[in-house]
Amino acid sequence: MASELPDGAFQLRPYSLSSAPEDPLWRITVRRSRSDGGRPAGEVSSFLHDRVGIGSTLLVSPPFGEVVLDDFDAPLLLASSGIGATSLVGMLRRLGATGPRRPVTVVHADRSAWTHPLRFDVERCVRDLGERLHVWYEDVWYEDVWYEDTEDAPAHARRGPVDLTEPELPPGTRAHLCGPGSSTRELRPALVRAGLTPKGIGHEVFGPDLWQDPG
Numbered sequence: 001m002a003s004e005l006p007d008g009a010f011q012l013r014p015y016s017l018s019s020a021p022e023d024p025l026w027r028i029t030v031r032r033s034r035s036d037g038g039r040p041a042g043e044v045s046s047f048l049h050d051r052v053g054i055g056s057t058l059l060v061s062p063p064f065g066e067v068v069l070d071d072f073d074a075p076l077l078l079a080s081s082g083i084g085a086t087s088l089v090g091m092l093r094r095l096g097a098t099g100p101r102r103p104v105t106v107v108h109a110d111r112s113a114w115t116h117p118l119r120f121d122v123e124r125c126v127r128d129l130g131e132r133l134h135v136w137y138e139d140v141w142y143e144d145v146w147y148e149d150t151e152d153a154p155a156h157a158r159r160g161p162v163d164l165t166e167p168e169l170p171p172g173t174r175a176h177l178c179g180p181g182s183s184t185r186e187l188r189p190a191l192v193r194a195g196l197t198p199k200g201i202g203h204e205v206f207g208p209d210l211w212q213d214p215g
């Protein structure tokens, strides 16, 4: 997406589609990057939040990217952190529309339930697939509690970093990882240790991708 900012600068930023391919509208979901500890506020996300609304015109390219839902029948792991949840919503909606041909495990890591983007969308999609959403938060008020169908709490939240010994991943699982660099990079070796083949792990890093891919 490209925007001309009030100072005349022309800025390009990638944003994932958080809608399903068959939806009549394209949707993006943008986390505002606020000023923090001397760092300035993000230029384009602030502009989108402050200045863009109904009737605004933006220049966008056709969708493209590294991580697309594959056509295999193999079990699937969709893992996101932070704003990376946006990429997975479209995939989950697509899986819901085509019918659950394969076991799907969905995990998400975030600071808290209140910063978890598109939480209710993700929960609904996962429920529609007959699966369970696995969530890890740095701050969780009620640890390890199962909340059935409530709109104000995640399905099942644990405290701390994602632990992929539970849920157990079926043999042959392929994975898509989306999120800011550090969390996505940390998850990959854990998946390889859990038996996934490096080539079966797709990733989309929402920021500079400094990944040293061994496989």
Ligand SMILES: Cc1cc2nc3c(=O)[nH]c(=O)nc-3n(C[C@H](O)[C@H](O)[C@H](O)COP(=O)(O)OP(=O)(O)OC[C@H]3O[C@@H](n4cnc5c(N)ncnc54)[C@H](O)[C@@H]3O)c2cc1C
Binding pocket: 013, 014, 015, 016, 017, 028, 029, 030, 031, 032, 033, 034, 035, 036, 039, 040, 041, 042, 043, 044, 045, 046, 065, 083, 086, 087, 204, 205, 206, 207
């Ligand atoms: C494949 C991909 C998909 C993405 N999908 C999404 C999505 O769906 N939703 C979403 O919200 N984002 C997504 N992003 C991230 C998005 O593209 C932008 O990077 C994000 O919105 C920040 O852009 P910005 O212009 O607001 O911040 P920028 O102005 O680019 O700043 C980025 C960061 O750098 C800091 N910074 C800027 N200048 C300085 C400085 N002089 N000194 C120190 N720090 C500084 C800012 O404080 C900010 O934290 C995606 C990224 C990629 C690569």
